[in-house]
Amino acid sequence: MNSGKIGIFDSGVGGLTVVRAVNNLLPHESVVYFGDTARLPYGSKSPETVIRFAIEDAEFLLGKGLKLLVVACNTASSVSLPALREFADVPVIGVIEPGAKAAAGITESGIVGVIGTLGTISSGAYQKALKSFESVKRVIAQPAPLLVPLVEEGMLEHNITDLILKEYTAPLVNEGIDTLVLGCTHYPLLKDALSRLLGEGIRLIDSAESTADEVASILDTEDIISDNIQGENSFYVSDIPLKFQEIAQRFLGKTIPLVTQIEVGDLH
Ligand code: DGL
Helix, strand or coil: CCCCEEEEEECCCCCHHHHHHHHHHCCCCCEEEEECCCCCCCCCCCHHHHHHHHHHHHHHHHCCCEEEEEECCHHHHHHHHHHHHHHCCCCEECCHHHHHHHHHHHCCCCEEEEEECHHHHHHCHHHHHHHCCCCCCEEEEEECCCHHHHHHCCCCCCHHHHHHHHHHHHHHHHCCCCEEEEECCCHHHHHHHHHHHHCCCCEEEEHHHHHHHHHHHHHHHCCCCCCCCCCCEEEEECCCCCCHHHHHHHHHCCCCCCEEECCHHHCC
């Protein structure tokens, strides 16, 4: 039993999809979330910058009394896990391994597609993780940079979004994928549109849900499950941008009751 918190960070509010999945699966656990909204997006930045930001985000959360750290941002997960694991004194998990594992477990043809930010796809992290499973024969990876702004704008069901989704997924469909990994915090919100466009023959992997499963499994093996009756969430961000509540609610599924803004310079 352990009353420590689960720390979750992302470049912005997209990682709230992971908070939501963790809350649903593990309601006794307390979560402390940090969204680096002042420095978003991470997806188009260099690996060196993303690693530096990720270390600062993690340092801030580690100061809140964690028992586990989750890197909810795919871009940060794809480049910063080795650096984070070097200094964190708690287990650190990203979203890539859990997503790859879920895809490997579900694919029948062995041809798996992955979409993500330019940073995530260029890092090759999903490709490497997927190929480490015997069931995966081929990986087709596609950067999909226009999807983050469309989701933030709430254009989840829109002609323009459909057109862009078709453009991004056409090469993957042509290669015969039967499984598509949604390799970005924002893409789970496009699940309905993607299912409609791709049909039942292509299974979608939501890394937020797979990550919550991984969190549950680590808490169990490390014997650090919470003894709280009900967990509590606390939220920190580095900026409260315009339309913050509206956008955050889209990811969390409910309003954030209280959010604390902290200066980027005070992160470490
Ligand atoms: N959170 C990022 C990811 O999952 C998407 C937004 C960004 O580019 O910062 O890759």
